[in-house]
Amino acid sequence: MAIKDYIRERFFPQMWCPGCGHGIILNGLIKAVEELGLNKNDIVMVSGIGCSARISGYLDFHTMHTLHGRALAFATGIKMSRPELNVLVPMGDGDALAIGGNHFIHAARRNIDMTAIVMNNRVYGMTGGQYSPLSGYGTLATTAPYTNIDHPFDVVDLAVAVGATFVARSTTYHIRQLTDLIKKAITHKGFSVVEILSQCPTYYGRKNKEGNAYEMMELMKQTTTPVGSEAKKQNHDLIETGVFVETDKPEYCTEYDKIIERAKKDN
Amino acid sequence: MPKAKLKEHKINRRWCKGCGICAHFCPKNVLEIDKDEKAVAARPEDCIACRLCELRCPDLAIEIITE
Amino acid sequence: MNEKIIKFVQGNEACVEAAIYAGLGFFAGYPITPSTEIAELLSVRLPQTGGKFLQMEDEIASICAIIGASLTGNKVMTATSGPGFSLMQEALGYAVMAEIPCVIVNVQRGGPSTGNPTHVSQGDINQARWGTHGDHSIIVLTASNHQDVFSITVDAFNMAEMYRTPVILLFDEVVAHLREGLTIPEKGALDIVDRLKTSVKRGVDFHPYLPREDGRLPMSDFGGIHRYNVTGLFHDMWGFPSSDPKVVHGLLRHLVDKIENNVYDISRYKEYFLEDARTIFVSYGSSARSALHVVKNRRARGERIGLLELQTLWPFPAGIVREKCSEAQCIIVVEMNMGQVLQQVKTAVDNPDKVFLANRIDGELITPTDIRNIMRLIQGRGV
Numbered sequence: 277m278a279i280k281d282y283i284r285e286r287f288f289p290q291m292w293c294p295g296c297g298h299g300i301i302l303n304g305l306i307k308a309v310e311e312l313g314l315n316k317n318d319i320v321m322v323s324g325i326g327c328s329a330r331i332s333g334y335l336d337f338h339t340m341h342t343l344h345g346r347a348l349a350f351a352t353g354i355k356m357s358r359p360e361l362n363v364l365v366p367m368g369d370g371d372a373l374a375i376g377g378n379h380f381i382h383a384a385r386r387n388i389d390m391t392a393i394v395m396n397n398r399v400y401g402m403t404g405g406q407y408s409p410l411s412g413y414g415t416l417a418t419t420a421p422y423t424n425i426d427h428p429f430d431v432v433d434l435a436v437a438v439g440a441t442f443v444a445r446s447t448t449y450h451i452r453q454l455t456d457l458i459k460k461a462i463t464h465k466g467f468s469v470v471e472i473l474s475q476c477p478t479y480y481g482r483k484n485k486e487g488n489a490y491e492m493m494e495l496m497k498q499t500t501t502p503v504g505s506e507a508k509k510q511n512h513d514l515i516e517t518g519v520f521v522e523t524d525k526p527e528y529c530t531e532y533d534k535i536i537e538r539a540k541k542d543n
Numbered sequence: 544m545p546k547a548k549l550k551e552h553k554i555n556r557r558w559c560k561g562c563g564i565c566a567h568f569c570p571k572n573v574l575e576i577d578k579d580e581k582a583v584a585a586r587p588e589d590c591i592a593c594r595l596c597e598l599r600c601p602d603l604a605i606e607i608i609t610e
Numbered sequence: 611m612n613e614k615i616i617k618f619v620q621g622n623e624a625c626v627e628a629a630i631y632a633g634l635g636f637f638a639g640y641p642i643t644p645s646t647e648i649a650e651l652l653s654v655r656l657p658q659t660g661g662k663f664l665q666m667e668d669e670i671a672s673i674c675a676i677i678g679a680s681l682t683g684n685k686v687m688t689a690t691s692g693p694g695f696s697l698m699q700e701a702l703g704y705a706v707m708a709e710i711p712c713v714i715v716n717v718q719r720g721g722p723s724t725g726n727p728t729h730v731s732q733g734d735i736n737q738a739r740w741g742t743h744g745d746h747s748i749i750v751l752t753a754s755n756h757q758d759v760f761s762i763t764v765d766a767f768n769m770a771e772m773y774r775t776p777v778i779l780l781f782d783e784v785v786a787h788l789r790e791g792l793t794i795p796e797k798g799a800l801d802i803v804d805r806l807k808t809s810v811k812r813g814v815d816f817h818p819y820l821p822r823e824d825g826r827l828p829m830s831d832f833g834g835i836h837r838y839n840v841t842g843l844f845h846d847m848w849g850f851p852s853s854d855p856k857v858v859h860g861l862l863r864h865l866v867d868k869i870e871n872n873v874y875d876i877s878r879y880k881e882y883f884l885e886d887a888r889t890i891f892v893s894y895g896s897s898a899r900s901a902l903h904v905v906k907n908r909r910a911r912g913e914r915i916g917l918l919e920l921q922t923l924w925p926f927p928a929g930i931v932r933e934k935c936s937e938a939q940c941i942i943v944v945e946m947n948m949g950q951v952l953q954q955v956k957t958a959v960d961n962p963d964k965v966f967l968a969n970r971i972d973g974e975l976i977t978p979t980d981i982r983n984i985m986r987l988i989q990g991r992g993v
């Protein structure tokens with residue numbers, strides 16, 4: 277199928293700013309779904325609130341646009357009810373890890389079979405450029421005019437620590453890798469996290485003098501390295517990309533089916 | 544596998560926002576942003592149909608059609 | 611097995627049995643006194659019926675999960691108390707806006723804040739009505755004894771389906787924890803409203819938010835044969851966001867009208883000795899038990915006194931209250947708060963000056979003696 281078969285064309289051109297990385301993630305995600313040959317009717321996309329969350333409206337899947345931070349909780353109810361569906365949950369960095377941080381760690385801990393895609397632009401785009409938990413120490417934001425003193429955390433480390441069974445990272449610059457990692461994440465049975473570094477040229481880029489969209493993407497190229505590379509040992513500041521964890525652990529819906537069996541037997 | 548050969552760059556001028564990502568990262572410098580802030584294939588003969596422009600376009604505005 | 615089952619249970623268990631009777635398929639919750647027994651019992655009972663029970667990370671996640679599960683075609687419920695109910699308010703509004711059937715039980719404790727966890731209160735009446743932001747309507751039901759808890763819980767599930775709305779069951783600690791007899795009706799004895807599903811076939815354009823002629827909105831199980839969008843933003847008949855003033859106006863009117871225009875169908879109440887009553891108690895929940903006790907005692911002595919027990923609190927049955935109280939010389943609202951239903955009754959009746967409050971707000975059940983003492987004061991007879 278062509279790209280056009282996966283989108284709701286009447287809403288294009290989409291609402292994101294010129295060069296917004298979220299559009300590249302949309303592009304890569306469609307490619308991933310196409311290459312996996314998934315049926316649109318078997319895909320549920322649940323998003324929260326933010327520029328990132330608007331992605332669900334553009335895709336011709338079963339789509340639910342929910343509340344800021346709560347997408348994974350809504351998705352849990354859907355997945356538990358219809359385990360056969362592919363549940364994709366794209367989230368902004370604020371969405372997933374500030375207001376939604378609690379749901380993020382617990383969905384991962386349960387190992388419920390869903391694909392969490394963190395569209396990390398290190399800023400609250402939708403509300404106009406305030407700092408997010410991932411902005412990082414020393415950055416500027418509309419609410420950090422004297423520089424940000426909040427320390428960030430590493431989404432990959434966090435996801436690994438709380439038990440996600442597939443954890444990966446890419447960037448909008450690394451479009452082929454991005455697509456490939458989303459494919460792997462969707463195919464993985466269990467809770468998968470793909471962090472994708474995305475650019476918000478309008479707020480983060482402008483405030484932090486990182487230039488326009490492609491200049492921000494150039495920076496992603498320079499500041500990243502494949503996981504386990506020699507370069508990382510030389511320069512500890514480099515951000516690793518690739519697959520960090522891919523393990524098997526009992527999946528939540530499957531486990532619950534066993535609970536039902538036990539309960540029926542005991543009764 | 545023989546490389547696909549370019550037939551045309553299909554650029555949706557209504558969707559293109561002129562961000563310049565396609566032009567900047569084109570390995571063969573095929574694309575340009577015109578005075579209306581839209582992408583155009585200025586040197587299509589140099590295109591190697593790698594599709595990087597299509598894959599990276601945030602607006603799904605560019606499609607590489609091969610023979 | 612179609613025989614009646616008689617049990618000796620807590621009110622919370624009556625609620626659980628009724629939910630299963632009504633077809634509950636999915637529950638998500640977070641423990642909180644005095645509602646916890648509902649979660650515990652459902653963790654046992656639901657999987658026995660093939661349903662699913664989830665203990666989530668908090669009450670926000672709980673209500674979000676049941677909303678998701680409802681969309682896919684399940685009948686769903688969550689249960690909580692004050693602090694948890696406060697956390698649920700944003701998502702409650704989502705269910706209102708997206709018109710997703712669900713039942714939310716709030717077994718009230720004393721508030722505000724952590725308040726008085728193990729004691730009785732009826733302080734959440736207005737929160738249940740206006741807790742989530744923005745104009746909207748909502749259905750809120752309550753009951754005073756276990757048989758009524760059972761039937762009102764079934765009603766709650768039915769109304770949730772009928773009007774595609776969240777329905778709140780507002781119980782109180784005394785009813786929830788008191789043990790008394792419960793007869794579980796035979797299968798089929800109580801009407802059950804099932805999910806109204808669209809007859810639109812696969813491949814044909816389905817409008818998730820286009821009401822039928824009778825005003826009801828058929829659903830298509832999310833993840834099923836029709837792909838559509840659901841959002842908490844104002845939306846058009848396809849479920850896509852819209853800020854078109856006509857669309858916004860139309861949707862808000864629809865959300866309010868579908869409930870307010872059916873206030874008589876939604877109203878549940880019980881009346882005791884109202885025919886010739888000159889003094890009328892208006893009460894609900896466990897307060898109504900004490901009020902009824904006073905009524906029966908005084909009737910035995912020939913006093914013209916009666917009780918209007920409300921089971922539907924919202925939409926407030928103002929017309930019914932006005933009609934039933936039209937001949938009363940004295941109306942006493944008995945409740946365990948600072949007068950939340952009192953305000954509604956005052957607005958409903960012709961002469962608000964004859965409406966008085968008999969209340970208790972210290973975490974103890976208002977007793978018949980409390981009510982009698984307050985009556986003496988109202989009548990100018992001193993304590």
Ligand SMILES: Cc1ncc(C[n+]2csc(CCOP(=O)(O)OP(=O)(O)O)c2C)c(N)n1
Binds near residue numbers: 370372395399403408
């Ligand atoms: C409960 C709640 N608080 C705050 C907001 C306002 N709000 C909307 S989006 C957003 C942040 C979006 O940032 P992020 O999740 O990183 O997504 P982005 O826009 O950057 O893609 C905020 C704070 C809201 N909608 N709901």
Ligand code: SF4
Binds near residue numbers: 292475
């Ligand atoms: S504000 Fe930032 S995140 Fe939002 S659309 Fe614009 S560039 Fe993208």
Ligand code: SF4
Binds near residue numbers: 554562565599604
């Ligand atoms: S990347 Fe897309 S939107 Fe940007 S200039 Fe090129 S065609 Fe236009």
Ligand code: SF4
Binds near residue numbers: 570591592594595597
């Ligand atoms: S296909 Fe490759 S070479 Fe051709 S224009 Fe696009 S990026 Fe340039």
Ligand SMILES: [Mg+2]
Binds near residue numbers: 396397398399400408
């Ligand atoms: Mg962001």
